[in-house]
Amino acid sequence: MSDIKAQIKEFRIGSKIRGLRQQKRLTLQELSELTTLSKPLLSQIENEQVIPPLATLLKVAKGLKVDIHFFFQDESYRQKYMLTRREDVSAVEKVPRSSVGSSARPYVYHSLAQGLRHKHMEPFLVEFEKKEWDDALFFKHEGDEEFVYVTEGELDFHYNTEVLRLRTGDSIYYDSSQPHGWVAVGSDHARAVAVMYTKE
DSSP states (O other): OOHHHHHOOOOOHHHHHHHHHHHTTOOHHHHHHHHTOOHHHHHHHHTTSOOOOHHHHHHHHHHTTOOGGGGGBOTTOOOSOOOOOGGGGGGSOEEOOOOOSSSOOSEEEEESSTBOOSOSEEEEEEEEOBOOOOGGGOBOOTTEEEEEEEEESEEEEEETTEEEEEOTTOEEEEETTSOEEEEEETTSOEEEEEEEEEOO
């Protein structure tokens, strides 16, 4: 087993959410009101029955007053860097598409800096499936910025009322407080590197 595989562990996001909620002495109902997410959904997430898509995880993070980085760091990890080899990406936590909400999110994402502490950015490798656009795929999160670089395939980026076609090698930096969403187009799936930055 390589060094990177030895460093990578399975991060139980639901357990982290439950632990932080209890530490803040919040009930599920109170967290539901803070996040606008349903109590049953939050319960499923905490019990590891559902792994939340990024938009949902961002709502939970803001409700609990932590950065999204909290869910992908390991306080025992003391290195100042995190090297992720391309052959080891499959070892990084892979979050399946979920039917949470009104429409399934057409992507899976892999954290590319999982375990590294005190980050200001959160990088992901995102895999998109070809899907017909649905306005239910719109989401937004206040106070954040994102950068996306397409490494394979083609994506339609829906931003407010605009639709932008991004091809391999294209990139975009945007204010994610505006309604936005992604779907793969063309003949196959698409992949991109996405970096999320949360403003202080």
